[in-house]
Amino acid sequence: MFPLTLESLSRADADAHVAYPIFKLVCDATQARPVNPPRPGSQCDHCVVHWACLASAIPYGQRDGLDRMVHTWRRIAKGAPLFRAGDSFHALYAIRSGSFKTVVSHPHGISRVTGFHLAGETLGLDGIADSHHSCDAVALEDSTVCSMPFHCIEALCHDIYPLQHRLHQLLAEEIVHESRLMLISRLTAEARVAAFLLNLSGRMQERGYSSSSFTLRMTRREIGSYLGMQLETVSRLLSRFQREGWITVSGRNIELTDKAALAVL
Amino acid sequence: MFPLTLESLSRADADAHVAYPIFKLVCDATQARPVNPPRPGSQCDHCVVHWACLASAIPYGQRDGLDRMVHTWRRIAKGAPLFRAGDSFHALYAIRSGSFKTVVSHPHGISRVTGFHLAGETLGLDGIADSHHSCDAVALEDSTVCSMPFHCIEALCHDIYPLQHRLHQLLAEEIVHESRLMLISRLTAEARVAAFLLNLSGRMQERGYSSSSFTLRMTRREIGSYLGMQLETVSRLLSRFQREGWITVSGRNIELTDKAALAVL
DNA sequence: CGCATTTTTGACGAATATCAAAAAAAGTGG
DNA sequence: CCACTTTTTTTGATATTCGTCAAAAATGCG
Numbered sequence: 001m002f003p004l005t006l007e008s009l010s011r012a013d014a015d016a017h018v019a020y021p022i023f024k025l026v027c028d029a030t031q032a033r034p035v036n037p038p039r040p041g042s043q044c045d046h047c048v049v050h051w052a053c054l055a056s057a058i059p060y061g062q063r064d065g066l067d068r069m070v071h072t073w074r075r076i077a078k079g080a081p082l083f084r085a086g087d088s089f090h091a092l093y094a095i096r097s098g099s100f101k102t103v104v105s106h107p108h109g110i111s112r113v114t115g116f117h118l119a120g121e122t123l124g125l126d127g128i129a130d131s132h133h134s135c136d137a138v139a140l141e142d143s144t145v146c147s148m149p150f151h152c153i154e155a156l157c158h159d160i161y162p163l164q165h166r167l168h169q170l171l172a173e174e175i176v177h178e179s180r181l182m183l184i185s186r187l188t189a190e191a192r193v194a195a196f197l198l199n200l201s202g203r204m205q206e207r208g209y210s211s212s213s214f215t216l217r218m219t220r221r222e223i224g225s226y227l228g229m230q231l232e233t234v235s236r237l238l239s240r241f242q243r244e245g246w247i248t249v250s251g252r253n254i255e256l257t258d259k260a261a262l263a264v265l
Numbered sequence: 266m267f268p269l270t271l272e273s274l275s276r277a278d279a280d281a282h283v284a285y286p287i288f289k290l291v292c293d294a295t296q297a298r299p300v301n302p303p304r305p306g307s308q309c310d311h312c313v314v315h316w317a318c319l320a321s322a323i324p325y326g327q328r329d330g331l332d333r334m335v336h337t338w339r340r341i342a343k344g345a346p347l348f349r350a351g352d353s354f355h356a357l358y359a360i361r362s363g364s365f366k367t368v369v370s371h372p373h374g375i376s377r378v379t380g381f382h383l384a385g386e387t388l389g390l391d392g393i394a395d396s397h398h399s400c401d402a403v404a405l406e407d408s409t410v411c412s413m414p415f416h417c418i419e420a421l422c423h424d425i426y427p428l429q430h431r432l433h434q435l436l437a438e439e440i441v442h443e444s445r446l447m448l449i450s451r452l453t454a455e456a457r458v459a460a461f462l463l464n465l466s467g468r469m470q471e472r473g474y475s476s477s478s479f480t481l482r483m484t485r486r487e488i489g490s491y492l493g494m495q496l497e498t499v500s501r502l503l504s505r506f507q508r509e510g511w512i513t514v515s516g517r518n519i520e521l522t523d524k525a526a527l528a529v530l
Numbered sequence: 531c532g533c534a535t536t537t538t539t540g541a542c543g544a545a546t547a548t549c550a551a552a553a554a555a556a557g558t559g560g
Numbered sequence: 561c562c563a564c565t566t567t568t569t570t571t572g573a574t575a576t577t578c579g580t581c582a583a584a585a586a587t588g589c590g
Binding site: 485 | 535536537539
């Protein structure tokens with residue numbers, strides 16, 4: 001017979017001291033993925049995060065499709081929603097600048113931050129399920145997004161196979177990301193906060209910022225909601241990491257001074 | 266200014282005594298979704314869960330596409346994997362009979378059950394992200410699945426828009442499902458177990474079984490892994506629910522005798 | 531029938547939540 | 561630009577849920 005224990009399924013064969021992406025780095029698919037440059041003069045020309053965008057799946061020969069897909073920009077003020085749960089869905093959004101949180105709520109009053117999203121990432125995929133958004137997307141700072149009407153995307157998918165495939169990938173990556181995220185509930189609060197800082201660090205680096213010194217755009221409460229703990233616990237752990245000499249905290253400014261120490265938690 | 270607190274985002278406006286699907290009922294999209302019957306003589310003829318299957322998105326006029334898509338059946342013995350994390354991805358699987366668990370693992374040795382899947386549900390979506398599966402899918406009992414090679418699906422999507430749209434929906438539903446699942450970490454262990462039982466109850470009913478009396482196909486340990494608690498806690502809570510007169514437990518046989526009581530936890 | 535696995539139950543401990551209050555930072559309006 | 565208010569953050573003291581350890585009972589499988 002086959003042993004059905006959980007232990008038999010955990011591949012505990014790796015070096016425990018290697019930092020491993022519990023939080024999948026959202027843009028790690030760029031390694032193997034075709035990234036087509038935008039046509040000069042198009043909406044996407046000079047966009048610093050084109051490399052991460054769904055639109056980069058459109059090959060050079062069909063570049064006019066890009067302008068059919070990427071319609072308008074929107075400016076979202078800090079604290080304002082890009083969309084809210086229940087809103088009818090009609091477009092995907094590429095974050096051009098700034099950052100967002102997504103929040104899932106339950107009528108009983110509980111809610112949880114399900115993600116923090118940086119420039120280049122795509123918002124709104126949840127709305128495809130039943131043409132209504134299932135979460136709130138709120139700007140953490142003044143931000144800009146590109147709207148890509150979903151009916152345009154689906155129409156273009158018919159003609160441009162790489163776009164269709166990229167959309168499928170994007171959706172599946174979100175599924176994988178979320179299932180990986182569920183693993184954090186098995187970590188101590190300490191390990192969760194460390195993993196969170198390292199994840200953010202990597203994503204800042206991908207965007208050309210320092211990986212060791214950056215500003216948190218979210219509150220301790222939001223971090224706690226995302227990681228499944230109370231804000232006080234987040235605060236205490238950041239303080240302790242600082243006492244240990246692993247980080248320097250000053251309000252929302254973080255400096256990672258010993259990433260290796262964080263990685264082994 | 267816009268208040269950025271979490272509280273401001275939780276729509277705590279609903280009756281707290283109404284049972285609400287924290288666990289999204291996986292097949293609730295059937296309400297509005299077109300379900301096309303299989304052509305007599307096709308692979309899908311007489312399949313009792315055709316209504317829930319991706320193949321049901323293929324309209325009557327293009328029914329031969331269905332046979333191009335649904336290639337082969339596979340029999341999976343209890344405890345055997347349908348696929349494992351790292352396996353290369355080439356097909357989606359529709360569960361024709363039986364049930365599965367999916368398990369995500371981390372090299373450090375931690376792992377978590379991310380879902381229990383019943384007949385009619387689709388497995389393997391995670392593999393689309395990078396052509397490799399990111400979780401294990403293991404049969405909880407002797408089961409059968411239909412293989413749908415993904416390149417066939419993508420090719421058919423080009424000709425059959427309803428299929429393309431349904432695939433997008435299926436992927437997005439999985440995203441929504443997982444983000445809803447993250448909310449359970451904010452519930453007490455008690456409320457999680459109650460929600461789990463009610464969710465299973467509803468899904469059994471959708472499949473024509475009794476919603477008040479059914480057999481758990483998974484161990485207490487697997488339930489605990491799914492709900493983020495220890496097996497002892499699951500066991501203790503089931504015992505307590507029985508003492509309270511809300512359920513009757515006999516090993517893996519469960520009878521829900523007071524669903525309303527479970528719903529308010 | 532006998533061994534392995536799963537389940538139950540108890541006692542105890544530890545991690546984290548909760549409550550509280552002060553300090554710091556950010557936003558507001560004159 | 562500065563006082564004023566509100567929000568966020570920090571830190572301590574205490575409470576509590578749930579995890580851990582252990583052992584017996586029940587179940588399932590070859």
